[in-house]
Amino acid sequence: MVINILPIKGSPLPTVKYLIDPTKHWELIDSNGIDTNQKPIGISYDFESMRSLRPNINNRYFHIIYATAEEDEVSNTLLKMIQDEIKKSIKPPNTDYEPLCLVIRHREKENDGTHEHSHCHMVVSRILPDGALIDDSFIGLRLLLLSQALEKKYNLKRAKDFENKRKKELKALLKEVTINNRISLEALNGKLSSIDYKATRTHNAGGTFINIFHKKSPLKFSFHESTWKEEQNVIEEKTIVLNTNKGGRKVAVNRKMDKDINHQNKNSKSNGIER
Known part of the structure; x- marks a missing residue:
């Protein structure tokens, strides 16, 4: 409660x-x-x-x-x-x-x-x-x-259990409304309106925050927008499982994926550099 x-x-x-x-x-x-x-x-x-x-x-x-x-x-x-x-x-x-x-x-x-x-x-x-x-x-x-x-x-x-569950749901929603590396407040409020939540953006010495609160209760969640952007741009390391023909064995390969990798490759080709 x-x-x-x-x-x-x-x-x-x-x-x-x-x-x-x-x-x-x-x-x-x-x-x-x-x-x-x-x-x-x-x-x-x-x-x-x-x-x-x-x-x-x-x-x-x-x-x-x-x-x-x-x-x-x-x-x-x-x-x-x-x-x-x-x-x-x-x-x-x-x-x-x-x-x-x-x-x-x-x-x-x-x-x-x-x-x-x-x-x-x-x-x-x-x-x-x-x-x-x-x-x-x-x-x-x-x-x-x-x-x-x-x-x-x-x-x-427990309020903490409920808040953690709702915070996880709201994080997924923030990901949906992130456009060109920026959270669209209009799109976010459009989705939140069906569950009686509202979002605002505030600025202070600590940075920029997205505040999401319930219109009819004391529930409130705050997300640091700068931190959120870093989470979206972080280089993700994924393990890709490849099937081989050698006895049906599986080989795990670690590959780093960056959103800017294609952009870097294009610049390299334009400079005459082979990779």
């Missing part, structure tokens, strides 16, 4: 609107201190009721997204148990109060129509009713360790 966390700066209203968008297939998993029989603006007001206890805190809320692998059939009951574990792991140790929260499950069909993608969103107030504050130090790492523990506890697919 995967757990991702994002800080919410300012009002939680935009996030709440997204969670209970009437165009989405959503279900209420759990809530605490929130009247869910309201419009998004009313739910946002409930969250903001804690603001006066810590007026100088800007990042007052967390948006936590957790998802399991497609192969895992997860009930709402198990999802509630998982969110209880998440709240327990981030709750301050010196308080008996529970944080205000809203937990929504989204069920959406992939664009190819063959798979249902399911995941949960949690909006959690960092400020508790007694004024205690949820510590955000190393919270990403803490949730990563929690996700690994929950995989074992509830016999869920």
Whole structure:
């Protein structure tokens, strides 16, 4: 499983609107201190009721997204148990109060129509009713360790196994859309659209990266484009098995194959050099 966390700066209203968008297939998993029989603006007001206890805190809320692998059939009951574990792991140790929260499950069909993608969103107030504050130090790492523990506890697919499998599939896709030694972003996004993934190209001091992320979950993969080009241009050494007529024996011959070998031969002939 995967757990991702994002800080919410300012009002939680935009996030709440997204969670209970009437165009989405959503279900209420759990809530605490929130009247869910309201419009998004009313739910946002409930969250903001804690603001006066810590007026100088800007990042007052967390948006936590957790998802399991497609192969895992997860009930709402198990999802509630998982969110209880998440709240327990981030709750301050010196308080008996529970944080205000809203937990929504989204069920959406992939664009190819063959798979249902399911995941949960949690909006959690960092400020508790007694004024205690949820510590955000190393919270990403803490949730990563929690996700690994929950995989074992509830016999869920390991996120690493799932990500390695999907990364292998995406590498094969990148090879298909590499044109003239460059990844075609347009062609890549055309293929990714059927499985609700999207690709972007970013540049920074470390080089150029192709980032592929799922539109509806925390899954994200990054490929270093320069490294990818080197992988495609590397001289491949293959073992070719030749059948001989001498007793049916097979002789293994190592041959190096380079994409530029034909080009080099042409240049040699034009210079009058025999090889």
